[in-house]
Amino acid sequence: MRFAATVGLALLFLSIESVVTRQLGLEVTRLDVTLALVVFLGLRAATLEGAFGAFAIGYLVDVFTGRPTGLFPFLAVLTFLLTRMLSSFVDARARGLFALLCGASALVHGLLAAFFSWLTSPSGGGTIISLTGLPLQALLCAVSAALLWPLLRKLDPANERPQAGMLR
């Protein structure tokens, strides 16, 4: 149920994002809302469920971009695993910390995407330029994650607790 809801949300976010980005005319940077879903899965979902969810979200991003197959599913599963490892040390159950984690994930995700694009690009063109928009992209991702936090919490009401803390 949570898997279907996560994938459905990702599909909705991507559809909205593609239209809103065009309306705002954002060319240099994009708002990667689906990354917040992957990070949320890394923090809250079980390993298998989360890995499948992250793969499905990455697959959707792949379909929407329409370019080389496999890059975004790989990055989504990798981001999920990194977040999952990090969740052993940091308990990001507060909105601010979750947003911070999403911003950091956007930076890592962007750097890896640029690296792999450069790796397979015939001339390596566009890599440096796409990196210049990365800080703004990370900031926007963090802001969107903070805004989405109440909605995402509803996906996993069982793991809610009243007191949020840095350490477990």
Add this chain to the structure above:
Amino acid sequence: MLSLFKRYRELLIVGALLIYPLVTYLSSGHRGREPNVVDRAVLFVSAPVQRLLTGGIESTRGGVDGYIALRGARDERDRCVADLSATRADLNAMHEAKAENERLRAALGYTETTLEPELAARVIGVNASPHYISLRINRGEGDGVRVGMPVLTHDGVVGQVSRFVVGGAADVMLITDPGSRLGAIVQRSRVRATAVGAGGGAPLKLDNVLHGDDVVDGDVLITSGTDGLFPKGLVIGKVQKVTREANAMFLNAEIAPAADLRRLEEVLLLPSTLAVVLPTTPEVKR
């Protein structure tokens, strides 16, 4: 074997989910993907949502703009009437020039053939990644759209159709995409070049132009028609930041696209060769 699998089941599945897409990506390189059944289903679901959102936002914006436009409408009307008179005079002169052109063309024995009409389309979305620059239009295979069709606005070249999407839509790869390459000519000096997309919303790069070739800032770049996709003479953009490094074989320059790619709403799709001009007789009539 089975017990081993059961023991490491989780690790193996997660490993496969990580490795499989990476191997697929590295083996397919920079090539685009052709939509499979799942892709088509996803795009089939998302295209109506995109249309609905685009329609809603544009009608709201249209309503607001329409209200704001009423302010000062009378002054604007007067200006428009004056402009219309001037334009009519220009149009008459152009009709004369066209008629003269046709007479001369007939005298030289040339005929102009238009293969297919151009197709208008509305932009309904952009892709979700900053690394690959494309947008989605509301015309698909059923409307006569073909992969590779040139896409432009009245300002200049926009890109080319890269794939179809189920539900009467198609994706357009912009000329700023890192995978885009256009055969080009500098309009003033007729120097041949290649306009290469730099990605990330940056200006295009001018490629394959020799150090000593006649190219200066502000030169207009047009399509050469040699790439088999774009007809000759479409405006690509203006050359800027021309630099010539010592001992380099080629010069460096950027191209600012003529079309505002960040504010596209409607585009035109051309057949690969819009117009061909063929001589009907080998020698000029005397």
